[in-house]
Amino acid sequence: MNGATTSGELRAHNRVRLLRAVHDCGATLTRSQLTRDLRLARGTASVLVAGLAQDGLLHEEPAPEHVRGRPTQVPGPHPYGPLALAADVREDAWELAACELGGRVTVLDVRPHDGTPEGALGPLGEAVAAHRRRLRHRVVGAGVALAGPVRHGGLVDIAHLGWRSVEVPRFFTDAPIVGNDTAFAALAEARRGRLRDVEVGLHLHVDFDLGGVLIVRGRPLGGAGGMGAEFGHMPLTGGTRPCVCGAVGCWGMDVGANALLRHVGLAYGGGRGREQAEHVLATSEEAVAAGARALGLGVAALVNAHDPEVVTLSGHGAELYERAADSLLETYEPGLMAIRRDHPPRIECSALGWRGALLGAMESVFDAFLTPEGLDRWRENHLDQARDTPERQNVTHSTPKREKAP
Numbered sequence: 001m002n003g004a005t006t007s008g009e010l011r012a013h014n015r016v017r018l019l020r021a022v023h024d025c026g027a028t029l030t031r032s033q034l035t036r037d038l039r040l041a042r043g044t045a046s047v048l049v050a051g052l053a054q055d056g057l058l059h060e061e062p063a064p065e066h067v068r069g070r071p072t073q074v075p076g077p078h079p080y081g082p083l084a085l086a087a088d089v090r091e092d093a094w095e096l097a098a099c100e101l102g103g104r105v106t107v108l109d110v111r112p113h114d115g116t117p118e119g120a121l122g123p124l125g126e127a128v129a130a131h132r133r134r135l136r137h138r139v140v141g142a143g144v145a146l147a148g149p150v151r152h153g154g155l156v157d158i159a160h161l162g163w164r165s166v167e168v169p170r171f172f173t174d175a176p177i178v179g180n181d182t183a184f185a186a187l188a189e190a191r192r193g194r195l196r197d198v199e200v201g202l203h204l205h206v207d208f209d210l211g212g213v214l215i216v217r218g219r220p221l222g223g224a225g226g227m228g229a230e231f232g233h234m235p236l237t238g239g240t241r242p243c244v245c246g247a248v249g250c251w252g253m254d255v256g257a258n259a260l261l262r263h264v265g266l267a268y269g270g271g272r273g274r275e276q277a278e279h280v281l282a283t284s285e286e287a288v289a290a291g292a293r294a295l296g297l298g299v300a301a302l303v304n305a306h307d308p309e310v311v312t313l314s315g316h317g318a319e320l321y322e323r324a325a326d327s328l329l330e331t332y333e334p335g336l337m338a339i340r341r342d343h344p345p346r347i348e349c350s351a352l353g354w355r356g357a358l359l360g361a362m363e364s365v366f367d368a369f370l371t372p373e374g375l376d377r378w379r380e381n382h383l384d385q386a387r388d389t390p391e392r393q394n395v396t397h398s399t400p401k402r403e404k405a406p
């Protein structure tokens with residue numbers, strides 16, 4: 001029972017478990033399913049749900065497929081309930097969203113930037129502050145994903161952009177949770193994607209270059225200093241070119257938008273050229289095949305090292321696989337140790353498309369919030385501000401940017 005001994009502690013513990021379960025299932029399970037899964041007594045579950053609804057944390061809706069008998073209720077996010085602000089800062093633009101418990105995302109803002117810390121993070125910090133003022137106590141935290149290694153304390157390096165030890169929190173009024181985009185994408189994949197319930201998984205996220213991280217029991221391995229998600233900077237393809245990171249022959253130089261641009265002789269680097277790279281991806285079979293072969297070579301090496309059950313690909317990684325699976329398998333299969341060839345780990349495209357990094361940032365915020373202390377703080381603020389009516393988040397299902405319709 002995690003040390004919950006008094007009835008008050010037990011209740012606080014069960015409030016967290018119930019909210020966590022609603023969040024993790026994407027607000028799709030009925031109250032009776034949740035009651036069963038969490039092994040709660042029916043009466044206990046009713047009291048918990050009523051209390052959480054009163055605190056503005058949950059709201060029940062009738063199940064859509066209800067046919068007859070007593071209506072079945074599905075607990076989901078309260079219309080004035082907690083929100084996580086989540087941002088995905090890419091090398092050329094950022095996206096900011098408000099996320100509800102259950103994982104529904106509303107994009108608030110998408111802006112290109114000039115690649116400097118001030119140009120990227122200055123306006124983002126201002127946008128986050130403005131939304132915090134508008135949504136007030138509903139905002140329980142902010143998470144920011146960045147395309148480079150992040151050290152504890154929110155120090156980030158993005159070699160392509162010339163960022164060295166940029167202190168991300170100084171651009172924000174309240175310190176956000178700062179993390180690497182690949183590690184966040186992997187976390188999201190483990191929570192609500194293809195790495196769910198996977199013991200050991202490998203996640204690779206490809207944008208301008210490639211990042212990769214091992215997920216063990218649902219957690220990305222962050223390394224001692226928080227900078228673990230850097231498989232892209234290993235010499236897995238036999239290249240000899242110096243990488244902007246300072247190492248030589250990095251795998252990430254051969255996979256991603258920069259590699260596509262280089263392959264067809266266009267300028268690359270500095271987080272520029274996304275549209276041209278997408279054009280290359282759509283039109284140059286040769287460039288796509290080269291990227292897919294480089295991807296397969298590195299995946300084989302990492303599979304030999306880590307023995308994952310599944311390898312998931314997001315961003316351009318998924319597109320390379322969809323466009324050129326044969327080329328990828330051409331290097332992947334021979335690259336595997338003989339003992340692995342009979343049952344190679346399956347390679348799958350992310351269930352979350354380009355949205356993973358943003359969703360991972362959200363998960364980190366809700367992980368910090370979904371504790372007895374977090375809920376107590378919410379209740380105090382909620383009671384304080386109950387007379388004012390904070391703006392209701394206009395919640396609509398949004399289509400992830402740049403994601404193809406199914």
Ligand SMILES: [Zn+2]
Nearest residue numbers: 233243245250
């Ligand atoms: Zn490198």
